[in-house]
Amino acid sequence: MSETLLDTLADGQWHSGEALALTAGITRAGLAKRVDKLRELGLDVEARQGLGYRLSQPLERLNAARLQQQAASGLRVAVVDSTDSTNRQLLDAPAAQDPQALFAEYQTAGRGRRGRAWRSPYGANIYLSFAWSFAAWPPQLTALPLSVGVACAQALHDVGCTRVQLKWPNDLWVDKRKLGGILIEHRGEAGGACRVVVGIGLNVAMSGTQADGIDQAWISLNQAIGANVSRNTLAVALLDRLHGVLSRFEYEGFAPFAAQWSALDLTRDQPVQISGTPALDGIARGVDEIGALIVESNGERRAVHSGDVSLRLVQ
CATH class of the missing domain: 1.10.10.10 (Winged helix-like DNA-binding domain superfamily/Winged helix DNA-binding domain)
Structure with missing residues (x-):
């Protein structure tokens, strides 16, 4: 290039x-x-x-020096021009360097949940992975995506996006359109140390041409706010909020973030369809203490765990 x-x-x-x-x-x-x-x-x-x-629109590249300077003490921050996947890069990076964050301007093999491809046009969005090592396996690790969702929502609020909502288990939405997603991968054994890599993709300045082929309703941060948001300012906010949430989650689990997640819950008390085995239709009733979705169906409440299921709002 x-x-x-x-x-x-x-x-x-x-x-x-x-x-x-x-x-x-x-x-x-x-x-x-x-x-x-x-x-x-x-x-x-x-x-x-x-x-x-x-x-078609101005381009702001990420400034690695600024991000490192404004990051929390001890956090390593890097920016690469291009990579296959920021998550894969940090999964392969030495755990001794955690906590560490990696941004990319462009990804050739960005991934979403359940192996879906993630559209990654150059310099248009935020592609971030954040690696963190827990001394012991957190008992509520299944709720980590929800806690990270709260961190992302806080960062978006910091830059003026106040209408963001969270769609269980790991999507960020504005005005019933997808703004971003979270992909968490972990390594370790129950009872021992645990290392997680938190991947975050947020649409910031993506144009309709760049989004051609996306098969779901989407929105960019600039559209949601009605003004151009600095990618560097957003990146700083994300690093700060993620570091804060992961630091607390290690010792306190999901409890400190449960109320915030509930306040941002897109599906609460809404009709939903859960694909999986078996499929389930019902009313979403929030989440439990380990992050499972509670669905009320035929007078009974069932806990649905993320795994290989997909949640869809009934229009």
Whole structure:
């Protein structure tokens, strides 16, 4: 990728092809190839005769030095331009370096829950993984995704997104559209130490062109707020809130976050459908102390654990 070209286009203004090629010391044909490379990364580069090239919206790259400077003491923070998956990278990283956080501008193999692909256009969103080592296996580990959801909601509130809600077990929604998701992977044995990698993907400035092919209703943070949000400011807020929640969860479990999660619960007292074996239709009645969803069906209340199930609101 040509960083010089990207930095020039980052302002979202029109730049003539002649000037861009001259600055880069390449031919117009060479410039066209570099523009194609940017598009392969998911960047929405517009071209118009007589005007040249521009990004459909300004681009703000993450500043690793700023993030590290504003991170909690002892937290290692890194930013990479491109990787297959931030979660996979931290799963392979030495646990001795925990807590550590990794951001990527672009992912080639981003993953969501149940192995789904996660759309990761360059510089449009937040792709973050946060690794944490617990000295002992937390007794309420199944509720960790809910606690992390609270941390993400707090960070979003910090940057002005006050309408965010949490959809069990690991999605963030605004106005009945998906804003982001959480994927937690862990290693360890019950009774011993436990290491978790918390993956977070948040739509920040993704355009309709970049989201082409997404098969569910989605929204970007900029759309939700009606203004452009600094990705660096959001990244700092996420690091701060995640560090705080994980620090407390290690010793206090889900209890300190249960009331906050309940207040943000998108599905509480709503008709829902649970796919799985067996399938279940009913009314969502919140969650229990270990993060299981309580569903009332035919006069009985059942606890549904995340596993291989999917929850859908009945419209």
